[in-house]
Amino acid sequence: MIDLAADPFDLFAIWMTQAEASELNDPNAMTLATTTKDGRPSARIVLLKSWDRLGFVFYTNLESRKSDEIAVNPHVALLFHWKSRKRQIRIEGIAAQVSDAEADAYFETRPRLSRIGAWASDQSRPLPDRRLLEQRLEQEIAKYADAPVPRPPHWSGWCVTPEAIEFWEDRDFRLHDRAVFISTSTGWTASRLYP
Structure with missing residues (x-):
């Protein structure tokens, strides 16, 4: 049973660590829903x-x-x-842009070709021909051949x-274990939910 007295961040850490040990690919993959x-x-x-x-961070093109x-x-x-753990975690919250320093620090950890690709791709916009992206990537590779790739x-x-x-955990006969933690001005409150 999910411990309602637990700190939700500590519980997230435990579940993430367990997922990292069992998921074959990208245990850090998450669905992001916007409107x-x-x-x-x-x-x-x-x-x-x-x-x-303070929150959960992902990176992307701001355009x-x-x-x-x-x-x-x-x-x-x-x-x-x-799926391998028969668990899921849903998080609802407010997104805010990270600082330039934080973005710079993470950008430097990316593989060089991924950093160059951030310059070549107009993410989410129409791409008339795949060759155009490949040509732009080649141009950026040449541009930064002997130079660091800035963010x-x-x-x-x-x-x-x-x-x-x-937090949701699978149980037999669809009698799943669900617990929700809500942030308040004085901390977190927790309650169990019907499956």
């Missing part, structure tokens, strides 16, 4: 790159569809689903500060 300006939902998979008690939607409505949802001004990260964290 368009007219309220239509939009979801995609992104990778959690860091987290702490992408997801970033455009966050700029209009910063209320987002994250979903981790670990593009249109590339950064978003930190989702959680307002609610729900």
Whole structure:
């Protein structure tokens, strides 16, 4: 049973560590749900790159569809689903852009070709021909052949500060174990939910 007295961040750490030991690919993969300006939902998979008690961080092009939607409505949802563990975690919160220093530090850890690719790709915009992307990548490779690759001004990260964290664990006969932790001005409150 999910411990309602647990700290939700400590519980997240335990579940993430266990997922890292059992998931074959990308245990840090999470669905990010946003909404368009007219309220239509939009979801995609992104990778959690860091987290702490302030929030959960992913990186992207600031001119992408997801970033455009966050700029209009910063209320987002994250979903981790670990099929091998029969668990999921839902997080609802507010997204805010990370600092330039934090984005720079993470950008430097990316493989060189990924850093160059951030310059070559106009993420989320129409691509008339795949060869155009390949040509742009070749141009950027040549441009930075003997130089460090700086972070593009249109590339950064978003930190989702959680307002609610729900833990779900599979049980027989669909009598699953669910617990939700809600952030309040004095800390976290927890309650169990019907499956």
